[in-house]
Amino acid sequence: MSAYGPTPSQTVGPFFAFGLPYSDGPRVVPEWRPDAIRLRGRVTDGEGAPVPDAMIEIMQVDAEGRTPRAVGALRRDGADFSGFGRCDTDPAGRYWFTTLRPGPVGGAAPYIAMLVFARGLLKPVATRVYFPEEQSANAADPLLSAVPADRRATLVATAEGDGSYRFDIRLQGTGETVFLAV
Amino acid sequence: MPEDPNPKYLTPEYRSSVLRAPSQPLAMPKLGPDSIELSAPVFGPGELAALDSDLTQQHRGAPLGERIIVTGRVLDSDGRAVPNTLVEVWQANASGRYAHAADLHPAPLDPNFTGAGRCLTDADGRYRFTTIKPGAYPWRNHANAWRPAHIHFSVFGTAFTQRLVTQMYFPGDPLFAFDPIYKSVPADARERMVSRFDMDVTEQEWALGYQWDIVLRGADATPMEEA
Numbered sequence: 132m133s134a135y136g137p138t139p140s141q142t143v144g145p146f147f148a149f150g151l152p153y154s155d156g157p158r159v160v161p162e163w164r165p166d167a168i169r170l171r172g173r174v175t176d177g178e179g180a181p182v183p184d185a186m187i188e189i190m191q192v193d194a195e196g197r198t199p200r201a202v203g204a205l206r207r208d209g210a211d212f213s214g215f216g217r218c219d220t221d222p223a224g225r226y227w228f229t230t231l232r233p234g235p236v237g238g239a240a241p242y243i244a245m246l247v248f249a250r251g252l253l254k255p256v257a258t259r260v261y262f263p264e265e266q267s268a269n270a271a272d273p274l275l276s277a278v279p280a281d282r283r284a285t286l287v288a289t290a291e292g293d294g295s296y297r298f299d300i301r302l303q304g305t306g307e308t309v310f311l312a313v
Numbered sequence: 314m315p316e317d318p319n320p321k322y323l324t325p326e327y328r329s330s331v332l333r334a335p336s337q338p339l340a341m342p343k344l345g346p347d348s349i350e351l352s353a354p355v356f357g358p359g360e361l362a363a364l365d366s367d368l369t370q371q372h373r374g375a376p377l378g379e380r381i382i383v384t385g386r387v388l389d390s391d392g393r394a395v396p397n398t399l400v401e402v403w404q405a406n407a408s409g410r411y412a413h414a415a416d417l418h419p420a421p422l423d424p425n426f427t428g429a430g431r432c433l434t435d436a437d438g439r440y441r442f443t444t445i446k447p448g449a450y451p452w453r454n455h456a457n458a459w460r461p462a463h464i465h466f467s468v469f470g471t472a473f474t475q476r477l478v479t480q481m482y483f484p485g486d487p488l489f490a491f492d493p494i495y496k497s498v499p500a501d502a503r504e505r506m507v508s509r510f511d512m513d514v515t516e517q518e519w520a521l522g523y524q525w526d527i528v529l530r531g532a533d534a535t536p537m538e539e540a
Contacts, residue, residue, distance in 0.1 A: 140319045141494060150465070190473045253497050310339050313474050
């Protein structure tokens with residue numbers, strides 16, 4: 132063990148809502164942008180009950196697949212793209228973001244990286260949001276291919292039309308979302 | 314390979330983990346240099362206000378309780394400073410009550426204390442907060458359950474894989490032995506969550522000082538995972 136052993140993770144607990152969420156958190160880009168998409172979903176536990184005290188964070192490339200370098204994730208200026216979003220769940224366990232469809236990076240299937248924090252999670256769960264239109268890229272994606280076929284769909288958002296995508300997160304049990312060791 | 318210092322998802326002594334811990338094995342993506350998981354948001358000083366890091370100055374009057382200074386460095390696993398990274402904190406007040414509607418502990422709220430702050434680390438990776446020592450508080454995990462006093466910390470680092478949310482404790486707390494959240498961490502790593510009292514940080518006739526360094530895992534560390 133080095134002298135610099137990593138600091139362990141602890142749960143975000145039930146009372147983060149007055150500290151971490153901020154008003155522009157879910158607006159990675161403003162709603163009025165013509166290329167904005169809406170990503171939304173619900174977090175549920177092992178009994179299918181909503182998780183009303185979770186916090187979702189996303190990190191993604193821009194529509195051209197470029198890694199964002201711009202500041203402004205806390206105070207958005209509506210123009211620069213920070214690639215980062217944060218949303219806490221409502222009493223029904225729902226979250227939402229307005230953001231961009233990520234572009235491909237080096238030919239890989241585009242995705243949004245996601246972390247979920249909650250009371251009861253002593254460390255966050257990590258997952259990825261893939262897009263249903265990218266059928267051939269998804270079929271060739273190394274992660275999606277490595278996941279058991281019957282669980283693969285948990286990583287792909289559902290198009291709801293009108294630039295809206297649904298991505299539910301099931302922490303445990305039937306239809307459990309595939310989580311990643313990253 | 315170093316041992317994983319993190320708790321397991323399923324820690325039955327912590328009751329809330331039972332229905333929320335994933336039950337399936339985790340997938341292991343191969344991360345390349347372009348993988349977005351190896352990037353982190355970039356925060357600029359213009360996004361924060363100076364008083365964001367002084368939790369005792371956010372209201373009209375001074376909060377009740379023991380004024381403290383909490384400072385330390387954010388380091389990577391090689392001991393290098395992580396500058397300009399966002400550090401966020403939130404905590405209960407001196408009576409052990411959170412400014413959150415769902416906190417029903419019958420201890421007084423303090424109209425002069427919200428208990429949330431943030432700052433960016435400086436060029437040496439240093440953060441610094443002025444606040445009030447939080448109180449211990451009861452919770453309903455088991456009979457007569459009390460959380461040791463703690464300050465919640467959220468840190469970004471330079472990669473999404475380094476993202477850390479944790480809790481900083483105070484030295485010598487008699488509640489450690491009874492707290493399933495503290496004890497969810499392997500025994501030899503628990504002390505890393507405990508700050509130390511520091512007379513050099515303590516300011517005469519003003520505030521007690523505590524030091525606590527935060528070490529982030531390597532950005533591209535081999536994932537360490539339970540089954």
